[in-house]
Amino acid sequence: MTQPAIDVQNLSKSYDDVLAVKSISFSVKPGETVALLGGNGAGKTTTISMLLGILLPTAGTVRLLGEDIARDRYRVMHRINFSSPYVDLPRRLTVRQNLIFFCKLYGIVNAKERIMALCEELDLRAFIDRPTGSLSAGQKTRVSVAKALVNNPEILLLDEPTASLDPDTADWVRSYLKNYQSRHQAAILLASHNMSEVERICDNVLMMKRGRIVDQGTPTELLHRYSRTNLEEVFLDIARDRVNPDRQDSDLPGDFPGDFPGDHPRDNLELGDI
Numbered sequence: 001m002t003q004p005a006i007d008v009q010n011l012s013k014s015y016d017d018v019l020a021v022k023s024i025s026f027s028v029k030p031g032e033t034v035a036l037l038g039g040n041g042a043g044k045t046t047t048i049s050m051l052l053g054i055l056l057p058t059a060g061t062v063r064l065l066g067e068d069i070a071r072d073r074y075r076v077m078h079r080i081n082f083s084s085p086y087v088d089l090p091r092r093l094t095v096r097q098n099l100i101f102f103c104k105l106y107g108i109v110n111a112k113e114r115i116m117a118l119c120e121e122l123d124l125r126a127f128i129d130r131p132t133g134s135l136s137a138g139q140k141t142r143v144s145v146a147k148a149l150v151n152n153p154e155i156l157l158l159d160e161p162t163a164s165l166d167p168d169t170a171d172w173v174r175s176y177l178k179n180y181q182s183r184h185q186a187a188i189l190l191a192s193h194n195m196s197e198v199e200r201i202c203d204n205v206l207m208m209k210r211g212r213i214v215d216q217g218t219p220t221e222l223l224h225r226y227s228r229t230n231l232e233e234v235f236l237d238i239a240r241d242r243v244n245p246d247r248q249d250s251d252l253p254g255d256f257p258g259d260f261p262g263d264h265p266r267d268n269l270e271l272g273d274i
């Protein structure tokens, strides 16, 4: 059996009184695209940050390409990459300088050729020598995708990869990412609020709510399970507690205090509730 590229077991994270991620487990195989879906504050960004090793889990393990991130993060970091519209690249550096910087960081041998190729493929030519801070949101997103691909990663973690893109460019970026994936057999985990994007490019969907995975399956399985015609309706069913008809209420984790070690009502507080 193929070893999963991403293997997460019983992962939890608490920030003081807020239990942001509650004992989640999942895996992503090479060549597979998995979506993390959930409303604001569901725990998607916290999960991705733990996968990247920039947030320490409160409990649980993350293995990337077989390596335990808590112990051997530096053995694997050069084989993965990340893109988020919410993480700004240094604003005063031009796009080219930023890409050179990341090529050096990842030890890319033919940096110039790599940057030229990405520049062509992602159509960055018009603004390659402009300060990154002066770009439009959509242009920044394309630069962020280019940055995420400098090292030809085997694992790609994408936080809303098409945020701020017009429909035409978003469609083009999705096709580009799928094409990259089929060429490199990369594992992709993406957090998104764009349901049609998820339906189109994801093999599996993890539905998160208040830090838990409350349902999962292929987009088709989820549509059947909830008798819906699109994922947006499934998302609303879950968000509004119109529970999955195939499940008993008691199967749903997270509805009872104490079903997770250290869990109690206070753990469900969102920061906004305080």
Ligand SMILES: Nc1ncnc2c1ncn2[C@@H]1O[C@H](COP(=O)(O)OP(=O)(O)OP(=O)(O)O)[C@@H](O)[C@H]1O
Pocket (backbone or CB within 6 Å): 015, 018, 019, 020, 038, 039, 040, 041, 042, 043, 044, 045, 046, 047, 269, 270, 271, 272
């Ligand atoms: N640094 C922090 N300190 C305290 N609480 C935090 C911190 N970061 C996130 N949280 C809380 O953890 C929970 C999960 O947040 P997270 O950012 O992971 O959600 P998300 O699913 O990415 O949401 P969104 O879709 O709004 O980006 C929220 O209740 C949030 O307020």
